[in-house]
Amino acid sequence: MRRNVAGYLPVGLLAILVFILQVVLKTSGKEYFLTQITMSVYYSILIVGLCILMGYAGQISLGHAGFFAMGGYITAVLTTFNLLPYADLPVMKIMDMLGMFSRWQDLYGTDIMSVRPIYAGIFAVLFTIVAAYLIGIPVLKLKGHYLAMATLGFGIIIYRVVLGTPLFGEADGISDVPPFGIIGPLRVSGDMSERVMNYYIAWGLLLIGVLFLINLVNSRVGRALRAIHGAEDAANAMGVDTSGYKLRTFILSAVYAAVAGVFLTHYNGGIGPSEASVMKSVRYVAIVAIGGMANIWGALVMGLGLNFLSLRGYFGSYDDAVFGGILIVIMLFAPEGPLRREFFSRIMGLVRGEKEARG
Amino acid sequence: MILQVEDLNRSFGGVQAVKDVSFTVREGMIKAVIGPNGAGKTTLFNLISGTLRPDSGKVMLEDREITGLPPHRIAGMGIARTFQHIRLFPGMTVLENVMIGCHIHGKAGFLAGMLNLPWTWKEERRLMERACEVLGFLSLDDYMYNDALSLPYGQQRILEIARALAVGPRLLLLDEPAAGLNMRETVQMAEIIRKIKEQGITVLLVEHDMSLVMNISDEVLVLSYGEKIADDLPLRVQKDPEVIRVYLGEEDAQD
Ligand SMILES: Nc1ncnc2c1ncn2[C@@H]1O[C@H](COP(=O)(O)OP(=O)(O)O)[C@@H](O)[C@H]1O
Ligand SMILES: [Mg+2]
Numbered sequence A: 001m002r003r004n005v006a007g008y009l010p011v012g013l014l015a016i017l018v019f020i021l022q023v024v025l026k027t028s029g030k031e032y033f034l035t036q037i038t039m040s041v042y043y044s045i046l047i048v049g050l051c052i053l054m055g056y057a058g059q060i061s062l063g064h065a066g067f068f069a070m071g072g073y074i075t076a077v078l079t080t081f082n083l084l085p086y087a088d089l090p091v092m093k094i095m096d097m098l099g100m101f102s103r104w105q106d107l108y109g110t111d112i113m114s115v116r117p118i119y120a121g122i123f124a125v126l127f128t129i130v131a132a133y134l135i136g137i138p139v140l141k142l143k144g145h146y147l148a149m150a151t152l153g154f155g156i157i158i159y160r161v162v163l164g165t166p167l168f169g170e171a172d173g174i175s176d177v178p179p180f181g182i183i184g185p186l187r188v189s190g191d192m193s194e195r196v197m198n199y200y201i202a203w204g205l206l207l208i209g210v211l212f213l214i215n216l217v218n219s220r221v222g223r224a225l226r227a228i229h230g231a232e233d234a235a236n237a238m239g240v241d242t243s244g245y246k247l248r249t250f251i252l253s254a255v256y257a258a259v260a261g262v263f264l265t266h267y268n269g270g271i272g273p274s275e276a277s278v279m280k281s282v283r284y285v286a287i288v289a290i291g292g293m294a295n296i297w298g299a300l301v302m303g304l305g306l307n308f309l310s311l312r313g314y315f316g317s318y319d320d321a322v323f324g325g326i327l328i329v330i331m332l333f334a335p336e337g338p339l340r341r342e343f344f345s346r347i348m349g350l351v352r353g354e355k356e357a358r359g
Numbered sequence B: 001m002i003l004q005v006e007d008l009n010r011s012f013g014g015v016q017a018v019k020d021v022s023f024t025v026r027e028g029m030i031k032a033v034i035g036p037n038g039a040g041k042t043t044l045f046n047l048i049s050g051t052l053r054p055d056s057g058k059v060m061l062e063d064r065e066i067t068g069l070p071p072h073r074i075a076g077m078g079i080a081r082t083f084q085h086i087r088l089f090p091g092m093t094v095l096e097n098v099m100i101g102c103h104i105h106g107k108a109g110f111l112a113g114m115l116n117l118p119w120t121w122k123e124e125r126r127l128m129e130r131a132c133e134v135l136g137f138l139s140l141d142d143y144m145y146n147d148a149l150s151l152p153y154g155q156q157r158i159l160e161i162a163r164a165l166a167v168g169p170r171l172l173l174l175d176e177p178a179a180g181l182n183m184r185e186t187v188q189m190a191e192i193i194r195k196i197k198e199q200g201i202t203v204l205l206v207e208h209d210m211s212l213v214m215n216i217s218d219e220v221l222v223l224s225y226g227e228k229i230a231d232d233l234p235l236r237v238q239k240d241p242e243v244i245r246v247y248l249g250e251e252d253a254q255d
Helices: A005-027 A033-056 A064-080 A090-097 A117-139 A144-164 A192-217 A220-230 A232-237 A242-268 A278-290 A296-311 A316-333 A341-351 B041-049 B071-076 B094-101 B110-115 B118-137 B153-166 B183-198 B210-216 B234-239 B241-254
Strands: A101-105 A111-115 B003-012 B015-025 B030-034 B056-061 B079-081 B171-175 B202-206 B219-224 B227-232
Touching: A005 A033, A005 A192, A033 A064, A033 A192, A033 A220, A033 A242, A033 A278, A033 A296, A064 A111, A064 A117, A064 A144, A064 A242, A064 A278, A090 A101, A111 A117, A117 A144, A117 A242, A144 A278, A192 A220, A192 A242, A192 A296, A192 B110, A220 A232, A220 A242, A220 B094, A220 B110, A220 B118, A232 A242, A232 B071, A278 A296, A278 A316, A296 A316, B003 B041, B015 B041, B015 B219, B015 B227, B030 B041, B030 B183, B030 B210, B041 B056, B041 B071, B041 B079, B041 B171, B041 B202, B071 B079, B079 B153, B094 B118, B094 B153, B110 B118, B118 B153, B153 B171, B153 B183, B183 B202, B183 B210, B210 B234, B219 B234, B219 B241, B227 B234, B227 B241, B234 B241
Parallel strands: B030 B202, B030 B219, B079 B171, B171 B202
Antiparallel strands: A101 A111, B003 B015, B003 B056, B219 B227
C-alpha cells in the first residue's frame, strides 16, 4: 500500500522551484538575494515546527524565539569559548582524542581550542529537548490565555538571561562563530564563495523538515493531534494520551526552533539578543496565523515571504508593527486562519457595511 | 463483577455532586442510571472514566483498581464512553472520528510517523478496517467520508457510540444516548444498545426516557442529589416509594 505520494508532490515541485530561483537570480545578477533567502529559509524551519504545535495540536507558544536562541547561543558559546587553558584536564584530553575539539585562530591571531561545531550543534539541540521537556510539563497543563502567558514568561526569561549574562555577550551577542562542517565539503558558513551551497543546504534542511511534518500529519499521531485540537477531553477518553502528545509536539517544535537557531547562527557567524526577544516570538505566531494555522504550506510560504521582506528592510522601522498588525487583523477576522472562505466573506461583509456576528 | 464502585465522593465547591455512592455492574448486563437533572449521573460517569478524580472512594474494573487513573489509561483497560453533549471531532470525517476510537490498537508514534515507516501503513490499514467494521455494525458506512458534524443529529449520537465501540471496550458508558432523539430514533437507539449487549459488551447507561430504560435494562440505579436511593430490577424500582416521590416531586415542581 502506498501512502502520501500526493503529499510529496508539492515538496518535489518546491525543490524544482528552488533550483529555478537560484538560476534566475544568477542569470539576472541578483545573487545577493540568496543571503536573505537563506536566512528566511532557516526561520521557516522554526515556523513550520510552530505550525504543528499551534495548528495541529492547538497549543500556542509565545516563547519559541527562546528555543531558537537556546540553540543559537549554546552552539555559539561552545564553538567560540576558548578551552585551551583547560586542555590539560583529563576529561578534555579524552574529548580531544575523540575529535570533539577544533583548533583555530581568531581575527587577532589568538590560538583557540573550542568544541567542534557539529558536536556543539548536537549538544545545543539535546539541551533544548531537555529544556522543552522541563518547561512543557508544567506549562502545558494550562490552556488558552494562560498557556500564552506562561510561554511568554519563558520567552522573557531567556531574553533577559541572554541580555544579562557576560558569557552570552550581553547586548553585543556572540560573534566570530566558526563555520559548521556537516559532512565532506558541506559546511554552513556565511562565506561569499559558499553562498550558493548554503542556499541549498538551508533548503535541503527545510524540505526534509517539511517532509517529516507532512508524514506526521498524515499518521496516527497526526490524527490524534487534530482530535486533541477539536475535543481534547473526548480524545483523552478514547485512549489518546493527550498530555503526552502535547508535550511531545511541544518538544518537537522546540527542536525545529533550536535546529533553525543553530544553523542560522553558524550561517551568520554570530547571534544577538534580538533573536531571543518577545517580538520575535510574536512574529512567529503571527506568521503561523496568517499562513492558515493548520496549514504547513501556508506557514511555509508566509514564513519565507514575510521574513524575506523583513530582512530586506521593506517594512522599515515599522518591522515589528507590521507583524503586530497582522496579528490584530487575523484575530479579528479569522482566528482559525485566513485561507478559508469565511475570512473573505467576513471582509466583504465589512466592506459592504454589514454587521458582524461572530460566535 | 465487571465494575465495582465503592463509597465514591465528589464535590464542586459546596455542591456534593456524588455522595457515598456504591454499586456493582455484572458482566454482560445493561444497567441504567436514572435521576433528576443535577443528580450527579454525568459526574459519576466522569469519575468512572477518569475525566474527574474522586475526592474519595474506589473504582474497580474486575479486580484492578482504576481510581484516579488518567482517562486514556482507563480506556486502554476496557472502559469507553460517550458524552451527553456530543463531543465529536470537528473537521474530521466520520471514518477519522472512529479511527480515533481505534487509536489504542495502534502503536505508531512520532518517530515512526515522521519517517513514514512501511509498517505503519499496514497498521493504518488495520485500524481503518477495524473502524469500517464498527461503522458497518451501526450502519454508518455510507457516511464514512462525510464530515462528522455534517451528519444529522441522530446520526451524530450513533457516531459517538461507534467511536466508543472502536476502542473495543468491555464496559461501555452511554450518557443520555437518546437525548434529543425523536420517538422513531429512540426505538432505533434501544435496538442498537441491545445489539451491543449481544456482542458481550456490558453497558452502563444514563437515560431520561423511562420507556427506553424499563425496556432494555437489567438493573436500574437511581440517584438523587448525588445519593443512591435505589438499585434494583426495573419493575421494583418503578414501585419504590422513594423513587416515586423523587420523580413525582420533580414533576410537581415543573407543573
Ligand atoms: N465541572 C463541574 N463544575 C462545577 N459543578 C459541577 C461540575 N459538573 C457537575 N457539577 C454540578 O454537580 C451536580 C451534578 O451534575 P451532573 O453530574 O451533571 O448531573 P446529571 O448528569 O445527573 O444531570 C450539579 O449540581 C452540577 O451543577
Ligand atoms: Mg448529565
